[in-house]
Amino acid sequence: MPNDVTNAEFRKFRPAHVSGYIAKQSLDLDTQPVSQVSWDDAAEYCNWLSQREGVPPAYELRDAKFSLKRPVTTGYRLPSEAEWEYAARRSGSKQMLRFAWGNALPVAERSGNFAGAEALRLVEVQLPGYRDDYISVAPVGKFTPNAFGLHDMAGNLSEWVNDFYLSFVDSSPTTDPLGPQQSGRHVIRGGNWKSTSVSELRLAWRDSADGPDQTIGFRMARYAE
Numbered sequence: 492m493p494n495d496v497t498n499a500e501f502r503k504f505r506p507a508h509v510s511g512y513i514a515k516q517s518l519d520l521d522t523q524p525v526s527q528v529s530w531d532d533a534a535e536y537c538n539w540l541s542q543r544e545g546v547p548p549a550y551e552l553r554d555a556k557f558s559l560k561r562p563v564t565t566g567y568r569l570p571s572e573a574e575w576e577y578a579a580r581r582s583g584s585k586q587m588l589r590f591a592w593g594n595a596l597p598v599a600e601r602s603g604n605f606a607g608a609e610a611l612r613l614v615e616v617q618l619p620g621y622r623d624d625y626i627s628v629a630p631v632g633k634f635t636p637n638a639f640g641l642h643d644m645a646g647n648l649s650e651w652v653n654d655f656y657l658s659f660v661d662s663s664p665t666t667d668p669l670g671p672q673q674s675g676r677h678v679i680r681g682g683n684w685k686s687t688s689v690s691e692l693r694l695a696w697r698d699s700a701d702g703p704d705q706t707i708g709f710r711m712a713r714y715a716e
Contacts, residue, residue, distance in 0.1 A: 492570055492578050492712045494631050494642045495524035495650065496536065504539045505532075513627055513705055514613055522630035524648050524708040530677040530700075531557050533569055533651050533709040541566035546713070559653055563714065569653040570712035572697070575680045579637065579644040579694045590692055591637065591645035597621070598692065603646025604629040606687045616687045627684055628705075645694060646686065648708035649679045656699035676701045683707075 499521035502508055510518040510526045518526055528536075534557035538548040541564075549568035550557040559568065570578070580587045592599035598621050606614045607621040623629070623646075632642040656676045676699040682691045683706040690696055700707060 492574065492639075492641060493710060495648060495708050495710045496533075497521060497631055498523055498525045501525040501528070501536060504536050510628075511705060516613075516627040518628050518705060520630065523628050524631050524643070526628065526648055526705050526708050527703045528651075528707070528709065529703050530569075530651050532703070537567040537569065537711055540711070546716075549713070565714045565716050567711045567713050569651055569709060572652045572654040572678050572680065574712055575644075575650070575652045576694070578639055578641055579681065581638060583638045588694055590694060596689070596692075601635045603634050603643065603682070604684045605646045605682060605692065606685050610684065614685050614687070618687050625684065629684070643681075645682050645692070647684055649681050649683045649698070649706055651700075651707060651709040652678050652680050654678045656697075679707055 498508070498510055498519055508525070510523065512518060534550045538550050541548045546566045547564040549560060549564050549566035551560050582588050588594065590598070590602070592602040598605065598618055604623050604625050605621065606617050607623040608617055609622060609624065609626045610617060613627060623634075629647055634642060634646065636642045637644055654677065656678045679698050679700050680696070681694070682696060685706055686692055
């Protein structure tokens with residue numbers, strides 16, 4: 492599971508893509524994570540990269556919408572919600588982290604790109620005493636990585652994951668769960684550059700979305716061959 496796909500990487504697939512601006516702040520620099528992409532845009536990018544690298548595409552087109560092939564191929568795809576949470580919450584030990592920096596507030600220095608003091612002009616509420624040097628979206632990889640070497644699992648952009656959204660997730664033990672096969676909206680995980688509430692700062696936070704947004708990007712995963 493690498494880091495977030497950048498604007499430069501996404502534009503190799505779709506040269507005309509523009510992530511946009513907010514209050515004269517560019518979200519469109521090559522090193523910034525791509526935003527303003529739908530779940531289907533992300534799935535289509537995964538298929539494009541799979542075909543480019545000669546691995547079987549993970550998604551198929553049904554009724555003008557992409558869906559994950561079952562059984563799952565070894566192609567590039569969005570991480571499942573379970574994979575994302577495992578990668579985000581595991582520390583160097585068996586402990587499950589509550590926040591990216593540990594298990595208690597306040598937010599530790601260099602923990603991620605949240606709504607710090609720099610975002611004063613863009614958000615109504617800021618994290619007290621926190622600075623991250625970025626008014627809006629930061630370049631990928633500017634903050635301390637987690638135990639797996641992954642950057643920005645908390646902050647910067649929330650991320651599309653593969654699963655459809657259900658309000659209540661089945662808590663029974665399951666190996667490699669992929670979530671329901673259909674629903675109306677897809678899950679997003681991880682806080683973003685506008686996040687200030689304790690609930691959004693938690694690595695367990697989850698929500699759903701049905702379209703592109705300036706706060707949503709994606710990263711990819713694939714099974715080992």
